[in-house]
Amino acid sequence: MNLSERIRSDLEARILSGEWKPGHPIPAEHALMATYGCARMTVNKALAGMAAAGLVTRRRRAGTVVAAPVAERAVLEIVDFAAESEKLGLPYAHTILARGVVAGEAGAMLAVTTLHERAREPLALEERRISLASVPQAAEERFLDVPPGTWLLRHVAWTEAEHVIGARVADAALAHRLGIARGDACLTLDRRTWQAGDLITAVRLTYPADRHSFTGRFVTGEGR
Template structure:
């Protein structure tokens, strides 16, 4: 038998989820504060907290320390055999995208670029990339203002071979700040290198908050 307390919690969650599923509240939209929900539904803070905690566990909302609770960005299931275009993926999800160049310099004829990708107003991934200027000399003067380095390379430099390695890392203070996650949080990494014939084009490490991403691939037995 459902108790009145449980019934109120279920109603709170159903109402909040209704706004999300209908599209009224987009990713990044703030969820009403707990004290406001307490007043609206006439219940204890624990009831509100449990309802929101259940939504967080289901991946519908993201709780941010000192910033409140917001509608979560959909978890991105990434195909590991595909070279991603963050802007294109974001457009397919109907979410705004932007990139920020954090650092750019040349070391031993390698252009080193650090880029932060954001989707729906939330950090998506940190990109640490090196571009071989011997293969891509035009990158030396490129500011990557219109498109991030990965997208620019896909548009301007055809590749013939790629390799990738999936790994994990723990967020240090700098990474945690850039990705807006707690220090010590788990992150997924994708290290990738691409070539044009025998010439290296680029090598990159992409770091994603593990709670918001997964990698996937589909494989089949080679035909004999």
């Protein structure tokens, strides 16, 4: 276990044990640096991982606090296609179909279209825009080793997410990319994420309806 993993493990233990309740402030980065005798990058990596896992919320100028339980926030999990495929023991691959800078709701945005495949079968078409104001390092990233979604999960912590589930009928271009027939039904997931109020990314994921389903299970306050 490296030092970043140790810091994360120590902090998570206090959250998962119930010692630190939702809203409890996490020690400031400079305090953690002093405690563990490490660089800011090491501390930031630990906190970013916890934020991506939904355990803490990072707020600009307000510090980091313990997040509300996932069941209370009732949001869909942000799936890492590569990691999910690895857990299933299936080969994964992605292809960048288009990449360029466009004007969007957050100013200049990097637009990337990606085809995800699992076991050599099209899994989903991803149409993503990344705010270059929030994530300037994305401008030079080609996403050859990992797809855009996985890259963002590793590099940028989000504090708020919005999901909208929908449906569409495959036109000729979409049918060709997903390996289905024109007119077949597809499921769509439109997602936007923010960090402290600033848009990070907006993405539409389109799945062949016969290869995917969305499942959610939520517990009321009385049922916990």
